[in-house]
Amino acid sequence: MEKIAVVGAGSWGTALAMVLADNHHEVRLWGNRQEQIEEINTYHTNERYLPNIKLPEGVKAYISLEEALDGVENVLLVVPTKAIRDVLAEVCKIAKQPLTIIHASKGIEPGTSKRITEMIAEEMPEHLLNDIVVLSGPSHAEEVALRHPTTVTSASSNVKAAEKVQDLFMNAYFRVYTNPDVTGVELGGALKNIIALCAGITDGLGYGDNAKAALITRGLAEITRLGRAMGANPLTFAGLTGMGDLIVTCTSVHSRNWRAGNMLGKGHSLEEVLESMGMVVEGVRTTKAAYHLAKEIGVEMPITSALYGVLFEGKDTKDAVDYLMGRIRRHEVEDIEIF
Ligand SMILES: NC(=O)C1=CN([C@@H]2O[C@H](COP(=O)(O)OP(=O)(O)OC[C@H]3O[C@@H](n4cnc5c(N)ncnc54)[C@H](OP(=O)(O)O)[C@@H]3O)[C@@H](O)[C@H]2O)C=CC1
Ligand SMILES: O=C(CO)COP(=O)(O)O
Numbered sequence: 001m002e003k004i005a006v007v008g009a010g011s012w013g014t015a016l017a018m019v020l021a022d023n024h025h026e027v028r029l030w031g032n033r034q035e036q037i038e039e040i041n042t043y044h045t046n047e048r049y050l051p052n053i054k055l056p057e058g059v060k061a062y063i064s065l066e067e068a069l070d071g072v073e074n075v076l077l078v079v080p081t082k083a084i085r086d087v088l089a090e091v092c093k094i095a096k097q098p099l100t101i102i103h104a105s106k107g108i109e110p111g112t113s114k115r116i117t118e119m120i121a122e123e124m125p126e127h128l129l130n131d132i133v134v135l136s137g138p139s140h141a142e143e144v145a146l147r148h149p150t151t152v153t154s155a156s157s158n159v160k161a162a163e164k165v166q167d168l169f170m171n172a173y174f175r176v177y178t179n180p181d182v183t184g185v186e187l188g189g190a191l192k193n194i195i196a197l198c199a200g201i202t203d204g205l206g207y208g209d210n211a212k213a214a215l216i217t218r219g220l221a222e223i224t225r226l227g228r229a230m231g232a233n234p235l236t237f238a239g240l241t242g243m244g245d246l247i248v249t250c251t252s253v254h255s256r257n258w259r260a261g262n263m264l265g266k267g268h269s270l271e272e273v274l275e276s277m278g279m280v281v282e283g284v285r286t287t288k289a290a291y292h293l294a295k296e297i298g299v300e301m302p303i304t305s306a307l308y309g310v311l312f313e314g315k316d317t318k319d320a321v322d323y324l325m326g327r328i329r330r331h332e333v334e335d336i337e338i339f
Contacts, residue, residue: 001025002168005068006076007087009036009061011049011279012104013078015141019174020076021058022147029061030068037061049279053145066094073130074100074168077120080280081107081190084116088123095128102165104135106189107282108289113296115186131161134182135169136189137240138248140255147173153241154178155185177240184236187227191290192246193283194304195219196257197264199250201310201317204265211321215303216246222301225334226290229299257283264310265317287311302327 002025006017009031017029031037040046040061044054062068069075069091079087084105091099101124103116114122117132137152144150154169154176156162162178170176179185195215202211223246224237236242249255260281263273274281291308294301306324309315 002074003072004028004074004076004168005030005072006078007065007068007091008078008083009040009046009049010078010080011141013076014040014046014050014055014059015144016076016078016104016135016169017059018053018056018145019169019171021056023168023171024058025168027059028068028072029059030065031061031063034063037063050141050145065090069094072099073097074102076135077101077103078105081105081109081116081282082285084109084119085123088120092124092128098128098130099124100130100133100161100164102133102135105282106136106186106193106286108187108190108286108293110285110288110292113289113293115183115190117182117186131156131158132182133161133165134185134189135165135176136185136245138244140248140252142254144174149173149175151175151177151240151244153185153239155180155182155241157182179236179239179241181233181236183230184227184232184234185241187230187232188223188237188239188242189245190282190286191223191226191304192219192242192249193257193281194287194290194307195223195246196249196255197261197281197283197287198303198307200255200258200261200263201265201307202321203258204262204267205317205321207321212250216243216250219250219303220246221334222299222303226294226297226299226301229297256281260284270311284311 004025006013006029009029017027021027101120120132133156139150139152154162154165166176166178199212199215224234256279260273287307290304306320310320
């Protein structure tokens with residue numbers, strides 16, 4: 001059994017800590033609010049993030065990052081993308097031995113267009129870094145916490161490291177596959193949040209399943225287009241971290257991105273939406289990052305562009321749908337000869 005520090009005590013960090021505790025690992029869940037740490041250690045609950053869920057007693061919470069990291073070789077990083085660099089800087093100040101960083105966050109950094117493994121590689125000095133592994137896939141924290149069957153992917157450029165993470169997490173309700181395509185796995189997980197926001201918007205506008213199916217499939221097309229340009233394996237996008245995560249996020253009320261989009265579609269402003277969520281909505285910052293990245297490398301991403309207009313240029317949601325429907329006529333499948 002391994003000692004693992006879970007850095008980030010929100011919904012996903014807590015649900016993954018439960019999986020690790022169910023697998024009898026020594027789990028140290030680090031959070032930055034004293035009352036939350038006391039609640040977890042005393043009542044074995046984390047009501048703000050996972051209401052009505054009893055945590056296994058094996059999940060021990062820590063307010064001191066130093067204590068959480070003591071003697072640990074595996075760190076599971078599960079904070080919002082915007083907090084990754086600051087949190088890692090703290091980890092680096094404390095770490096005494098090389099670490100394997102497993103990250104389970106889904107985002108792209110605006111300004112740099114970096115994926116999270118690229119941010120980790122930049123922040124961690126070589127002597128403190130063993131491997132970086134991504135854990136991603138269709139997995140709402142609320143359902144993992146109920147131990148409902150869930151499948152995810154462990155991705156690393158080091159196959160052995162990906163397999164080690166597969167072993168750490170895999171159990172009867174949590175099945176883990178491996179994939180060496182880190183770029184594809186990270187892009188799929190981050191970009192599906194853009195499409196989920198859009199699916200929420202069309203539901204909020206009162207449109208139906210046809211519109212949602214259109215968004216999922218044409219969303220997959222533009223995600224794959226960007227992914228190919230970034231060197232990802234296109235087949236990855238047909239898997240759990242691509243199509244799988246698109247389905248789960250675009251069709252579920254658990255999704256914070258879908259819920260945020262739904263409020264936008266019903267006419268609320270972005271400020272109102274983000275204030276009312278109380279949890280991270282990664283798709284907003286990722287839309288900004290993906291929009292600029294796509295422009296920079298000359299990849300067409302019409303759905304992402306339409307959402308950018310709504311989120312950052314004050315465009316009307318209904319007009320954004322009309323724009324997408326009225327675009328110049330196209331052949332559906334790319335790379336196909338037109339006779
Ligand atoms: N929830 C889910 O089902 C899934 C989420 N993910 C991804 O996991 C990542 C985390 O999401 P999730 O757990 O849901 O988010 P939540 O909003 O539920 O929780 C975020 C957690 O991060 C903490 N945090 C935020 N900023 C900082 C900081 N600067 N320093 C330290 N801690 C910080 C918060 O602390 P505080 O309470 O003090 O604000 C909170 O504990 C996201 O990238 C998300 O896309 C991936 C798969 C599933
Ligand atoms: O990534 C997720 C499920 O796989 C969770 O999505 P949300 O962040 O939209 O809740």
